[in-house]
Amino acid sequence: MNGFEKRADLIKKKIMKTTLDMLRTSDPKRIRIADISRMANVSQVTIYNYFGSKEALLREVFKNYMDKAVRDFEQYMNEGHSLKEKIEHILFLEKESYKDFPPGLIKQLLIEDYELTAYIEKQYKETTIPLTIRIIEEGKASGEIAQEVSIEHVLAFIQLYMNQYEALLEMAKQSADTEKFLEGMVHIFFYGVCGKP
Template identity: 30%
Template sequence: MIVLDGFEKRRNDKKKAIMQTALELFDQYGFDRVTVTEIAEKAHVSKVSIYNFFESKDNLRRIIIKDMLDDSVEKIKSLIAKEGNFIEKIEEYIQIRTWYYGKYTLRFFFEAVESDPELRQYLENFNAASKNLLMTFIEEGKDSGVFSPDASNDAIEIYIDMIQTYLMHNKEIRDRLEHNPELAREINMLFMDGLIRNMQE
Protein backbone atom coordinates (compact mmCIF):
# COMPACT_ATOMS: atom_id res chain seq x y z
CA MET A 1 0.00 0.00 0.00
CA ILE A 2 2.82 2.40 0.85
CA VAL A 3 4.49 1.68 -2.50
CA LEU A 4 1.20 2.35 -4.31
CA ASP A 5 0.76 5.64 -2.47
CA GLY A 6 4.29 6.66 -3.44
CA PHE A 7 3.61 5.75 -7.06
CA GLU A 8 0.36 7.72 -7.10
CA LYS A 9 2.08 10.74 -5.58
CA ARG A 10 4.83 10.68 -8.22
CA ARG A 11 2.19 10.29 -10.91
CA ASN A 12 0.16 13.24 -9.62
CA ASP A 13 3.30 15.37 -9.23
CA LYS A 14 4.26 14.62 -12.84
CA LYS A 15 0.76 15.50 -14.05
CA LYS A 16 0.80 18.80 -12.15
CA ALA A 17 4.27 19.62 -13.51
CA ILE A 18 3.05 19.07 -17.07
CA MET A 19 0.01 21.27 -16.50
CA GLN A 20 2.04 24.07 -14.92
CA THR A 21 4.66 23.97 -17.66
CA ALA A 22 2.03 23.94 -20.41
CA LEU A 23 0.18 26.84 -18.80
CA GLU A 24 3.34 28.94 -18.66
CA LEU A 25 4.22 28.18 -22.29
CA PHE A 26 0.68 28.74 -23.58
CA ASP A 27 0.51 32.00 -21.66
CA GLN A 28 3.88 33.24 -22.94
CA TYR A 29 3.80 32.15 -26.58
CA GLY A 30 0.17 31.38 -27.35
CA PHE A 31 -1.52 28.00 -27.56
CA ASP A 32 -1.01 27.44 -31.31
CA ARG A 33 2.74 28.16 -31.24
CA VAL A 34 3.55 25.67 -28.47
CA THR A 35 4.17 22.02 -29.34
CA VAL A 36 3.78 18.92 -27.20
CA THR A 37 7.51 18.32 -27.74
CA GLU A 38 8.34 21.70 -26.20
CA ILE A 39 6.08 21.04 -23.22
CA ALA A 40 7.69 17.63 -22.69
CA GLU A 41 11.22 19.02 -22.88
CA LYS A 42 10.58 21.84 -20.42
CA ALA A 43 8.63 19.59 -18.02
CA HIS A 44 11.34 16.90 -18.26
CA VAL A 45 8.89 14.19 -19.26
CA SER A 46 8.29 12.14 -22.37
CA LYS A 47 5.71 13.03 -25.01
CA VAL A 48 4.16 9.64 -24.29
CA SER A 49 3.52 10.71 -20.68
CA ILE A 50 1.66 13.80 -21.88
CA TYR A 51 -0.52 11.78 -24.24
CA ASN A 52 -1.14 9.17 -21.56
CA PHE A 53 -2.31 11.82 -19.10
CA PHE A 54 -4.15 14.19 -21.44
CA GLU A 55 -4.69 12.46 -24.83
CA SER A 56 -4.08 15.67 -26.81
CA LYS A 57 -2.81 19.24 -26.53
CA ASP A 58 -6.40 20.51 -26.82
CA ASN A 59 -7.50 18.34 -23.92
CA LEU A 60 -4.47 19.42 -21.88
CA ARG A 61 -5.55 23.05 -22.22
CA ARG A 62 -9.14 22.08 -21.42
CA ILE A 63 -8.09 20.33 -18.21
CA ILE A 64 -5.91 23.31 -17.18
CA ILE A 65 -8.86 25.72 -17.51
CA LYS A 66 -11.26 23.38 -15.72
CA ASP A 67 -8.74 22.92 -12.92
CA MET A 68 -8.46 26.70 -12.47
CA LEU A 69 -12.22 27.10 -12.25
CA ASP A 70 -12.67 24.11 -9.94
CA ASP A 71 -9.92 25.39 -7.64
CA SER A 72 -11.62 28.78 -7.35
CA VAL A 73 -14.96 27.18 -6.44
CA GLU A 74 -13.37 24.94 -3.80
CA LYS A 75 -11.51 27.86 -2.22
CA ILE A 76 -14.68 29.93 -1.97
CA LYS A 77 -16.60 26.97 -0.50
CA SER A 78 -13.88 26.56 2.14
CA LEU A 79 -13.97 30.28 2.91
CA ILE A 80 -17.74 30.25 3.39
CA ALA A 81 -17.52 27.24 5.70
CA LYS A 82 -14.75 28.80 7.79
CA GLU A 83 -15.52 30.51 11.07
CA GLY A 84 -14.09 33.96 11.62
CA ASN A 85 -14.43 37.72 11.37
CA PHE A 86 -16.52 38.55 8.30
CA ILE A 87 -14.51 41.68 7.41
CA GLU A 88 -11.41 39.49 7.19
CA LYS A 89 -13.34 36.99 5.09
CA ILE A 90 -14.18 39.76 2.62
CA GLU A 91 -10.47 40.35 2.04
CA GLU A 92 -9.88 36.62 1.59
CA TYR A 93 -12.74 36.42 -0.89
CA ILE A 94 -11.26 39.24 -2.96
CA GLN A 95 -7.84 37.55 -2.94
CA ILE A 96 -9.41 34.34 -4.29
CA ARG A 97 -11.25 36.24 -7.01
CA THR A 98 -8.18 38.20 -8.17
CA TRP A 99 -5.18 35.85 -7.77
CA TYR A 100 -5.12 34.91 -11.47
CA TYR A 101 -4.74 38.47 -12.73
CA GLY A 102 -1.18 38.87 -11.45
CA LYS A 103 -0.01 35.51 -12.78
CA TYR A 104 -1.33 34.86 -16.28
CA THR A 105 -2.97 36.68 -19.16
CA LEU A 106 -6.72 36.73 -19.56
CA ARG A 107 -6.06 36.32 -23.28
CA PHE A 108 -5.04 32.68 -22.75
CA PHE A 109 -8.13 31.96 -20.67
CA PHE A 110 -10.69 33.56 -22.98
CA GLU A 111 -9.11 32.29 -26.21
CA ALA A 112 -9.45 28.80 -24.77
CA VAL A 113 -13.07 29.33 -23.74
CA GLU A 114 -14.10 31.02 -26.98
CA SER A 115 -12.58 28.28 -29.16
CA ASP A 116 -13.92 25.30 -27.20
CA PRO A 117 -17.69 24.67 -26.85
CA GLU A 118 -17.09 22.27 -23.96
CA LEU A 119 -15.18 24.96 -22.06
CA ARG A 120 -17.84 27.56 -22.82
CA GLN A 121 -20.44 25.32 -21.21
CA TYR A 122 -18.09 24.64 -18.30
CA LEU A 123 -17.60 28.37 -17.77
CA GLU A 124 -21.36 28.96 -17.84
CA ASN A 125 -21.78 26.31 -15.16
CA PHE A 126 -18.91 27.84 -13.19
CA ASN A 127 -20.47 31.31 -13.38
CA ALA A 128 -23.79 29.94 -12.11
CA ALA A 129 -22.10 28.10 -9.24
CA SER A 130 -19.91 31.11 -8.48
CA LYS A 131 -22.96 33.40 -8.33
CA ASN A 132 -24.75 31.02 -5.96
CA LEU A 133 -21.70 30.91 -3.70
CA LEU A 134 -21.40 34.68 -3.75
CA MET A 135 -25.06 35.02 -2.79
CA THR A 136 -24.46 32.62 0.11
CA PHE A 137 -21.47 34.73 1.13
CA ILE A 138 -23.53 37.92 0.94
CA GLU A 139 -26.28 36.36 3.06
CA GLU A 140 -23.64 35.59 5.68
CA GLY A 141 -22.55 39.22 5.50
CA LYS A 142 -26.13 40.38 6.03
CA ASP A 143 -26.59 37.99 8.95
CA SER A 144 -23.38 39.25 10.56
CA GLY A 145 -24.52 42.88 10.25
CA VAL A 146 -21.67 43.86 7.90
CA PHE A 147 -23.80 44.08 4.74
CA SER A 148 -27.02 46.02 4.59
CA PRO A 149 -30.23 43.97 4.57
CA ASP A 150 -31.72 46.68 2.33
CA ALA A 151 -29.86 45.45 -0.77
CA SER A 152 -32.30 42.99 -2.38
CA ASN A 153 -31.11 39.67 -3.71
CA ASP A 154 -32.75 40.43 -7.06
CA ALA A 155 -30.71 43.61 -7.48
CA ILE A 156 -27.50 41.87 -6.41
CA GLU A 157 -28.04 38.96 -8.81
CA ILE A 158 -28.69 41.33 -11.73
CA TYR A 159 -25.52 43.23 -10.89
CA ILE A 160 -23.47 40.00 -10.80
CA ASP A 161 -24.93 38.90 -14.16
CA MET A 162 -24.05 42.29 -15.67
CA ILE A 163 -20.41 42.03 -14.52
CA GLN A 164 -20.03 38.45 -15.76
CA THR A 165 -21.55 39.30 -19.16
CA TYR A 166 -19.46 42.47 -19.50
CA LEU A 167 -16.22 40.62 -18.84
CA MET A 168 -17.15 37.80 -21.22
CA HIS A 169 -17.93 40.08 -24.16
CA ASN A 170 -15.67 43.11 -23.68
CA LYS A 171 -12.11 42.43 -24.86
CA GLU A 172 -11.06 46.02 -24.14
CA ILE A 173 -11.78 45.71 -20.42
CA ARG A 174 -10.01 42.33 -20.35
CA ASP A 175 -6.94 43.98 -21.87
CA ARG A 176 -7.02 46.65 -19.15
CA LEU A 177 -7.17 43.96 -16.47
CA GLU A 178 -4.19 42.03 -17.91
CA HIS A 179 -1.59 41.44 -15.21
CA ASN A 180 -3.32 44.08 -13.07
CA PRO A 181 -4.48 42.44 -9.83
CA GLU A 182 -4.86 45.83 -8.15
CA LEU A 183 -7.45 46.97 -10.68
CA ALA A 184 -9.29 43.66 -10.37
CA ARG A 185 -9.14 43.99 -6.59
CA GLU A 186 -10.54 47.53 -6.74
CA ILE A 187 -13.49 46.41 -8.89
CA ASN A 188 -14.36 43.64 -6.42
CA MET A 189 -13.85 45.97 -3.47
CA LEU A 190 -16.21 48.58 -4.94
CA PHE A 191 -18.93 45.93 -5.09
CA MET A 192 -18.39 44.83 -1.49
CA ASP A 193 -18.03 48.43 -0.31
CA GLY A 194 -21.35 49.28 -1.93
CA LEU A 195 -23.09 46.63 0.16
CA ILE A 196 -21.49 48.02 3.30
CA ARG A 197 -22.01 51.69 2.45
CA ASN A 198 -25.71 51.14 1.86
CA MET A 199 -25.99 50.19 5.53
CA GLN A 200 -24.07 53.24 6.73
CA GLU A 201 -26.00 55.90 4.87
Template identity: 30%
Template sequence: MDGFKRRSELKKTSILQAALNLFMKYGIKKVSVAEIAKEADVSQVTIYNYFGSKDKLVDEVIIFYMEDVWREYERIINSDIDFTEKITQFIFNKKTSASSIHEEVYNYIMQEFTSGENSYIEDFYTNKALPEMIKLFNQAKEKGQIDRNISNEAILVYIQMFREYLQKKEVYEHILPLTEDLTMLFFYGIIGGRVEKK
Protein backbone atom coordinates in the same frame (compact mmCIF):
# COMPACT_ATOMS: atom_id res chain seq x y z
CA MET B 1 -5.03 4.85 -4.12
CA ASP B 2 -2.10 2.51 -4.79
CA GLY B 3 1.45 3.65 -5.50
CA PHE B 4 1.14 3.40 -9.29
CA LYS B 5 -2.06 5.47 -9.41
CA ARG B 6 -0.57 8.03 -7.05
CA ARG B 7 2.55 8.41 -9.22
CA SER B 8 0.38 8.62 -12.31
CA GLU B 9 -1.77 11.39 -10.77
CA LEU B 10 1.34 13.28 -9.64
CA LYS B 11 2.78 13.09 -13.15
CA LYS B 12 -0.50 14.29 -14.66
CA THR B 13 -0.64 17.18 -12.17
CA SER B 14 2.96 18.06 -12.99
CA ILE B 15 2.10 18.25 -16.70
CA LEU B 16 -0.99 20.38 -16.04
CA GLN B 17 0.96 22.77 -13.81
CA ALA B 18 3.80 23.04 -16.33
CA ALA B 19 1.37 23.74 -19.16
CA LEU B 20 -0.53 26.29 -17.05
CA ASN B 21 2.68 28.13 -16.16
CA LEU B 22 3.69 28.33 -19.82
CA PHE B 23 0.22 29.30 -21.06
CA MET B 24 -0.02 32.09 -18.48
CA LYS B 25 3.36 33.43 -19.54
CA TYR B 26 3.28 33.00 -23.33
CA GLY B 27 -0.33 32.23 -24.26
CA ILE B 28 -1.71 28.96 -25.63
CA LYS B 29 -0.82 29.03 -29.33
CA LYS B 30 2.86 29.89 -28.88
CA VAL B 31 3.51 27.01 -26.48
CA SER B 32 4.32 23.62 -28.03
CA VAL B 33 3.81 20.17 -26.55
CA ALA B 34 7.61 19.77 -26.68
CA GLU B 35 8.02 22.86 -24.45
CA ILE B 36 5.43 21.55 -22.00
CA ALA B 37 7.19 18.17 -21.90
CA LYS B 38 10.51 19.86 -21.18
CA GLU B 39 8.97 22.02 -18.42
CA ALA B 40 7.26 18.99 -16.83
CA ASP B 41 10.36 16.77 -17.30
CA VAL B 42 8.40 14.11 -19.21
CA SER B 43 8.37 12.91 -22.81
CA GLN B 44 5.94 14.21 -25.42
CA VAL B 45 4.63 10.64 -25.73
CA THR B 46 3.68 10.74 -22.04
CA ILE B 47 1.65 13.91 -22.61
CA TYR B 48 -0.17 12.37 -25.56
CA ASN B 49 -0.78 9.18 -23.54
CA TYR B 50 -2.43 11.21 -20.78
CA PHE B 51 -4.32 13.78 -22.86
CA GLY B 52 -4.51 12.57 -26.45
CA SER B 53 -3.98 15.99 -28.07
CA LYS B 54 -2.93 19.53 -27.27
CA ASP B 55 -6.56 20.70 -27.52
CA LYS B 56 -7.64 18.23 -24.86
CA LEU B 57 -4.66 19.20 -22.72
CA VAL B 58 -5.73 22.86 -22.97
CA ASP B 59 -9.25 21.95 -21.80
CA GLU B 60 -7.81 20.01 -18.85
CA VAL B 61 -5.47 22.90 -17.98
CA ILE B 62 -8.40 25.34 -17.89
CA ILE B 63 -10.30 23.00 -15.56
CA PHE B 64 -7.17 22.56 -13.43
CA TYR B 65 -6.76 26.35 -13.23
CA MET B 66 -10.40 27.02 -12.38
CA GLU B 67 -10.46 24.34 -9.69
CA ASP B 68 -7.29 25.80 -8.17
CA VAL B 69 -8.76 29.31 -8.14
CA TRP B 70 -12.02 27.96 -6.77
CA ARG B 71 -10.29 26.25 -3.83
CA GLU B 72 -8.81 29.64 -2.93
CA TYR B 73 -12.22 31.33 -3.22
CA GLU B 74 -13.83 28.65 -1.07
CA ARG B 75 -11.14 29.15 1.56
CA ILE B 76 -11.91 32.87 1.60
CA ILE B 77 -15.70 32.37 1.68
CA ASN B 78 -15.52 29.87 4.55
CA SER B 79 -12.96 31.81 6.58
CA ASP B 80 -13.83 33.83 9.68
CA ILE B 81 -12.52 37.11 8.30
CA ASP B 82 -14.80 40.12 7.90
CA PHE B 83 -16.98 40.33 4.77
CA THR B 84 -15.22 43.45 3.49
CA GLU B 85 -11.85 41.69 3.87
CA LYS B 86 -13.23 38.73 1.91
CA ILE B 87 -14.22 41.10 -0.88
CA THR B 88 -10.78 42.73 -0.80
CA GLN B 89 -9.16 39.29 -1.18
CA PHE B 90 -11.49 38.46 -4.10
CA ILE B 91 -10.68 41.72 -5.88
CA PHE B 92 -6.92 41.54 -5.46
CA ASN B 93 -6.51 37.78 -5.84
CA LYS B 94 -3.12 37.23 -7.47
CA LYS B 95 -4.24 34.12 -9.38
CA THR B 96 -6.97 36.01 -11.23
CA SER B 97 -5.36 39.43 -11.57
CA ALA B 98 -4.78 40.87 -15.02
CA SER B 99 -1.02 40.72 -14.46
CA SER B 100 -0.98 36.96 -13.84
CA ILE B 101 -3.33 35.65 -16.54
CA HIS B 102 -2.40 35.79 -20.22
CA GLU B 103 -5.03 37.50 -22.36
CA GLU B 104 -5.27 34.46 -24.64
CA VAL B 105 -6.07 32.20 -21.68
CA TYR B 106 -8.69 34.65 -20.41
CA ASN B 107 -10.29 34.89 -23.85
CA TYR B 108 -10.25 31.10 -24.19
CA ILE B 109 -12.13 30.71 -20.92
CA MET B 110 -14.68 33.36 -21.90
CA GLN B 111 -15.10 31.90 -25.39
CA GLU B 112 -15.75 28.44 -23.97
CA PHE B 113 -18.16 29.90 -21.42
CA THR B 114 -20.18 31.74 -24.07
CA SER B 115 -20.13 29.02 -26.72
CA GLY B 116 -22.01 26.49 -24.59
CA GLU B 117 -19.68 23.78 -25.90
CA ASN B 118 -17.80 23.32 -22.63
CA SER B 119 -20.42 22.11 -20.18
CA TYR B 120 -17.82 22.09 -17.40
CA ILE B 121 -17.61 25.89 -17.28
CA GLU B 122 -21.39 26.35 -17.37
CA ASP B 123 -21.76 23.66 -14.69
CA PHE B 124 -19.01 25.32 -12.64
CA TYR B 125 -20.83 28.65 -12.74
CA THR B 126 -24.30 27.23 -12.05
CA ASN B 127 -23.51 24.61 -9.42
CA LYS B 128 -20.42 26.00 -7.66
CA ALA B 129 -19.86 29.72 -8.11
CA LEU B 130 -23.44 30.98 -7.99
CA PRO B 131 -24.59 29.07 -4.86
CA GLU B 132 -21.43 30.08 -2.98
CA MET B 133 -21.88 33.72 -3.93
CA ILE B 134 -25.45 33.66 -2.62
CA LYS B 135 -24.17 31.98 0.56
CA LEU B 136 -21.59 34.76 0.92
CA PHE B 137 -24.21 37.50 0.48
CA ASN B 138 -26.55 35.78 2.96
CA GLN B 139 -23.74 35.74 5.53
CA ALA B 140 -23.20 39.46 4.95
CA LYS B 141 -26.93 40.16 5.32
CA GLU B 142 -27.01 38.33 8.65
CA LYS B 143 -24.17 40.55 9.90
CA GLY B 144 -25.79 43.73 8.57
CA GLN B 145 -23.04 44.31 6.01
CA ILE B 146 -25.54 44.21 3.15
CA ASP B 147 -29.05 45.63 3.39
CA ARG B 148 -31.28 42.70 4.39
CA ASN B 149 -34.05 44.12 2.23
CA ILE B 150 -32.09 43.49 -0.96
CA SER B 151 -33.54 40.22 -2.19
CA ASN B 152 -31.45 37.36 -3.53
CA GLU B 153 -33.58 37.60 -6.66
CA ALA B 154 -32.34 41.17 -7.20
CA ILE B 155 -28.74 40.08 -6.58
CA LEU B 156 -29.16 37.24 -9.11
CA VAL B 157 -30.47 39.69 -11.72
CA TYR B 158 -27.48 41.96 -10.98
CA ILE B 159 -25.08 39.02 -11.42
CA GLN B 160 -26.84 37.98 -14.62
CA MET B 161 -26.54 41.49 -16.08
CA PHE B 162 -22.78 41.43 -15.46
CA ARG B 163 -22.53 37.93 -16.85
CA GLU B 164 -24.46 38.61 -20.06
CA TYR B 165 -22.48 41.76 -20.83
CA LEU B 166 -19.10 40.11 -20.16
CA GLN B 167 -20.01 37.19 -22.42
CA LYS B 168 -20.08 39.42 -25.50
CA LYS B 169 -17.03 38.75 -27.64
CA GLU B 170 -16.44 42.43 -28.38
CA VAL B 171 -16.37 43.00 -24.61
CA TYR B 172 -14.36 40.09 -23.18
CA GLU B 173 -11.64 40.40 -25.83
CA HIS B 174 -10.68 43.83 -24.44
CA ILE B 175 -11.69 43.73 -20.80
CA LEU B 176 -8.92 41.82 -19.01
CA PRO B 177 -7.04 44.96 -17.81
CA LEU B 178 -10.28 46.17 -16.19
CA THR B 179 -11.07 43.00 -14.24
CA GLU B 180 -10.01 44.38 -10.84
CA ASP B 181 -12.01 47.58 -11.36
CA LEU B 182 -15.08 45.64 -12.52
CA THR B 183 -14.85 43.19 -9.62
CA MET B 184 -14.64 46.16 -7.26
CA LEU B 185 -17.68 47.81 -8.86
CA PHE B 186 -19.58 44.52 -8.79
CA PHE B 187 -19.08 43.77 -5.09
CA TYR B 188 -19.20 47.32 -3.80
CA GLY B 189 -22.32 47.90 -5.86
CA ILE B 190 -24.02 45.26 -3.75
CA ILE B 191 -22.44 46.41 -0.50
CA GLY B 192 -23.41 50.01 -1.27
CA GLY B 193 -27.11 49.29 -0.89
CA ARG B 194 -26.99 49.44 2.90
CA VAL B 195 -29.56 52.17 3.52
CA GLU B 196 -32.49 50.50 5.25
CA LYS B 197 -35.85 50.88 3.50
CA LYS B 198 -38.55 52.66 5.53
Protein backbone atom coordinates in the same frame (compact mmCIF):
# COMPACT_ATOMS: atom_id res chain seq x y z
CA MET C 1 -2.20 4.84 -4.32
CA ASN C 2 0.55 2.33 -5.03
CA GLY C 3 4.06 3.38 -6.08
CA PHE C 4 3.26 3.33 -9.81
CA GLU C 5 0.11 5.42 -9.36
CA LYS C 6 1.95 7.95 -7.20
CA ARG C 7 4.70 8.31 -9.80
CA ALA C 8 2.12 8.68 -12.59
CA ASP C 9 0.27 11.32 -10.56
CA LEU C 10 3.51 13.27 -9.97
CA ILE C 11 4.36 13.18 -13.70
CA LYS C 12 0.84 14.37 -14.61
CA LYS C 13 1.07 17.25 -12.12
CA LYS C 14 4.51 18.20 -13.45
CA ILE C 15 3.19 18.31 -17.03
CA MET C 16 0.18 20.41 -15.95
CA LYS C 17 2.31 22.83 -13.92
CA THR C 18 4.71 23.26 -16.84
CA THR C 19 1.77 23.93 -19.17
CA LEU C 20 0.30 26.51 -16.77
CA ASP C 21 3.70 28.24 -16.50
CA MET C 22 3.93 28.36 -20.30
CA LEU C 23 0.39 29.76 -20.62
CA ARG C 24 1.44 32.72 -18.46
CA THR C 25 3.83 33.87 -21.18
CA SER C 26 2.72 32.22 -24.43
CA ASP C 27 -0.30 32.14 -26.70
CA PRO C 28 -1.89 28.64 -26.44
CA LYS C 29 -1.75 28.31 -30.23
CA ARG C 30 2.03 28.71 -30.15
CA ILE C 31 2.57 26.13 -27.42
CA ARG C 32 3.48 22.74 -28.86
CA ILE C 33 3.57 19.35 -27.17
CA ALA C 34 7.28 19.26 -28.06
CA ASP C 35 7.84 22.49 -26.06
CA ILE C 36 5.91 21.15 -23.04
CA SER C 37 7.83 17.87 -23.31
CA ARG C 38 11.18 19.67 -23.30
CA MET C 39 10.26 22.03 -20.41
CA ALA C 40 8.73 19.25 -18.26
CA ASN C 41 11.56 16.86 -19.12
CA VAL C 42 9.19 14.07 -20.15
CA SER C 43 8.64 12.41 -23.51
CA GLN C 44 5.95 13.56 -25.93
CA VAL C 45 4.55 10.02 -25.83
CA THR C 46 4.07 10.36 -22.05
CA ILE C 47 2.05 13.57 -22.55
CA TYR C 48 -0.13 11.93 -25.21
CA ASN C 49 -0.59 8.84 -23.02
CA TYR C 50 -1.86 10.95 -20.10
CA PHE C 51 -3.87 13.58 -21.96
CA GLY C 52 -4.47 12.42 -25.54
CA SER C 53 -4.02 15.84 -27.16
CA LYS C 54 -2.80 19.37 -26.52
CA GLU C 55 -6.41 20.59 -26.37
CA ALA C 56 -7.30 18.02 -23.70
CA LEU C 57 -4.19 18.99 -21.72
CA LEU C 58 -5.09 22.72 -21.84
CA ARG C 59 -8.65 21.88 -20.79
CA GLU C 60 -7.40 19.77 -17.88
CA VAL C 61 -5.01 22.53 -16.73
CA PHE C 62 -7.76 25.15 -16.79
CA LYS C 63 -10.33 22.92 -15.05
CA ASN C 64 -7.81 21.93 -12.38
CA TYR C 65 -6.95 25.60 -11.79
CA MET C 66 -10.64 26.54 -11.48
CA ASP C 67 -11.48 23.59 -9.21
CA LYS C 68 -8.66 24.51 -6.83
CA ALA C 69 -9.73 28.18 -6.79
CA VAL C 70 -13.31 27.17 -5.90
CA ARG C 71 -12.14 24.74 -3.17
CA ASP C 72 -9.87 27.39 -1.66
CA PHE C 73 -12.64 29.97 -1.70
CA GLU C 74 -15.17 27.59 -0.13
CA GLN C 75 -12.66 26.97 2.66
CA TYR C 76 -12.23 30.75 3.10
CA MET C 77 -16.03 31.12 3.23
CA ASN C 78 -16.20 28.73 6.18
CA GLU C 79 -13.65 30.65 8.28
CA GLY C 80 -16.10 33.29 9.58
CA HIS C 81 -14.94 36.35 7.62
CA SER C 82 -16.99 39.53 7.28
CA LEU C 83 -18.77 40.38 4.03
CA LYS C 84 -16.21 43.09 3.27
CA GLU C 85 -13.35 40.62 3.78
CA LYS C 86 -15.05 38.11 1.47
CA ILE C 87 -15.50 40.69 -1.30
CA GLU C 88 -11.89 41.87 -0.89
CA HIS C 89 -10.78 38.24 -1.09
CA ILE C 90 -12.80 37.72 -4.30
CA LEU C 91 -11.12 40.78 -5.84
CA PHE C 92 -7.70 39.49 -4.73
CA LEU C 93 -8.44 36.09 -6.32
CA GLU C 94 -9.61 37.78 -9.53
CA LYS C 95 -6.39 39.80 -9.64
CA GLU C 96 -4.28 36.68 -9.10
CA SER C 97 -6.20 34.61 -11.67
CA TYR C 98 -5.83 37.49 -14.15
CA LYS C 99 -2.06 36.87 -14.04
CA ASP C 100 -2.50 33.19 -14.95
CA PHE C 101 -5.55 33.42 -17.18
CA PRO C 102 -6.18 36.92 -18.57
CA PRO C 103 -9.75 37.30 -19.91
CA GLY C 104 -8.45 37.31 -23.50
CA LEU C 105 -6.82 33.91 -22.95
CA ILE C 106 -9.98 32.51 -21.34
CA LYS C 107 -12.09 33.75 -24.27
CA GLN C 108 -9.68 32.11 -26.71
CA LEU C 109 -9.78 28.79 -24.82
CA LEU C 110 -13.59 28.88 -24.61
CA ILE C 111 -14.09 29.73 -28.29
CA GLU C 112 -12.01 26.72 -29.27
CA ASP C 113 -13.33 24.21 -26.73
CA TYR C 114 -17.06 23.55 -26.36
CA GLU C 115 -16.43 21.02 -23.59
CA LEU C 116 -14.60 23.68 -21.56
CA THR C 117 -17.42 26.16 -22.23
CA ALA C 118 -19.97 23.64 -20.93
CA TYR C 119 -17.78 23.04 -17.85
CA ILE C 120 -17.57 26.80 -17.08
CA GLU C 121 -21.34 27.21 -17.49
CA LYS C 122 -21.95 24.25 -15.16
CA GLN C 123 -19.51 25.64 -12.57
CA TYR C 124 -21.19 29.04 -12.79
CA LYS C 125 -24.71 27.62 -12.26
CA GLU C 126 -23.87 24.95 -9.70
CA THR C 127 -21.09 26.59 -7.68
CA THR C 128 -20.48 30.29 -8.36
CA ILE C 129 -24.09 31.50 -8.18
CA PRO C 130 -24.98 29.44 -5.04
CA LEU C 131 -21.78 30.64 -3.31
CA THR C 132 -22.54 34.25 -4.23
CA ILE C 133 -26.12 33.94 -2.96
CA ARG C 134 -24.78 32.46 0.27
CA ILE C 135 -22.43 35.44 0.69
CA ILE C 136 -25.35 37.84 0.13
CA GLU C 137 -27.67 35.98 2.51
CA GLU C 138 -24.98 35.92 5.21
CA GLY C 139 -24.39 39.64 4.62
CA LYS C 140 -28.09 40.37 5.02
CA ALA C 141 -28.31 38.19 8.17
CA SER C 142 -25.33 40.02 9.75
CA GLY C 143 -26.73 43.46 8.85
CA GLU C 144 -23.86 44.20 6.44
CA ILE C 145 -26.32 44.39 3.53
CA ALA C 146 -29.44 46.52 3.97
CA GLN C 147 -32.68 44.53 4.14
CA GLU C 148 -34.25 46.64 1.37
CA VAL C 149 -31.50 45.50 -1.02
CA SER C 150 -32.54 42.21 -2.65
CA ILE C 151 -30.34 39.31 -3.72
CA GLU C 152 -31.14 40.26 -7.34
CA HIS C 153 -29.89 43.83 -6.73
CA VAL C 154 -26.56 42.61 -5.35
CA LEU C 155 -26.13 39.99 -8.09
CA ALA C 156 -26.77 42.67 -10.74
CA PHE C 157 -24.29 45.04 -9.07
CA ILE C 158 -21.63 42.33 -8.85
CA GLN C 159 -22.25 41.44 -12.52
CA LEU C 160 -21.70 45.10 -13.51
CA TYR C 161 -18.34 45.04 -11.69
CA MET C 162 -17.30 41.69 -13.15
CA ASN C 163 -18.22 42.75 -16.70
CA GLN C 164 -15.73 45.60 -16.38
CA TYR C 165 -13.14 43.80 -14.26
CA GLU C 166 -10.58 43.54 -17.04
CA ALA C 167 -10.79 47.32 -17.59
CA LEU C 168 -10.65 47.98 -13.83
CA LEU C 169 -7.49 45.88 -13.47
CA GLU C 170 -5.89 47.78 -16.36
CA MET C 171 -6.77 51.10 -14.66
CA ALA C 172 -5.37 49.75 -11.37
CA LYS C 173 -2.10 48.79 -13.11
CA GLN C 174 -1.79 52.29 -14.61
CA SER C 175 -2.48 54.06 -11.31
CA ALA C 176 0.33 55.08 -8.95
CA ASP C 177 -0.71 52.43 -6.39
CA THR C 178 -2.55 49.31 -7.62
CA GLU C 179 -3.56 48.12 -4.15
CA LYS C 180 -4.90 51.54 -3.13
CA PHE C 181 -6.89 51.76 -6.37
CA LEU C 182 -8.52 48.38 -5.72
CA GLU C 183 -9.19 49.31 -2.08
CA GLY C 184 -10.98 52.42 -3.36
CA MET C 185 -13.10 50.30 -5.71
CA VAL C 186 -14.04 48.00 -2.81
CA HIS C 187 -15.03 51.09 -0.77
CA ILE C 188 -17.22 52.38 -3.63
CA PHE C 189 -18.73 48.90 -3.99
CA PHE C 190 -19.85 48.98 -0.35
CA TYR C 191 -20.49 52.63 0.41
CA GLY C 192 -20.88 54.48 -2.90
CA VAL C 193 -19.06 57.75 -3.60
CA CYS C 194 -20.49 59.55 -0.53
CA GLY C 195 -18.74 57.37 2.04
CA LYS C 196 -20.05 55.05 4.71
CA PRO C 197 -23.60 55.94 5.85
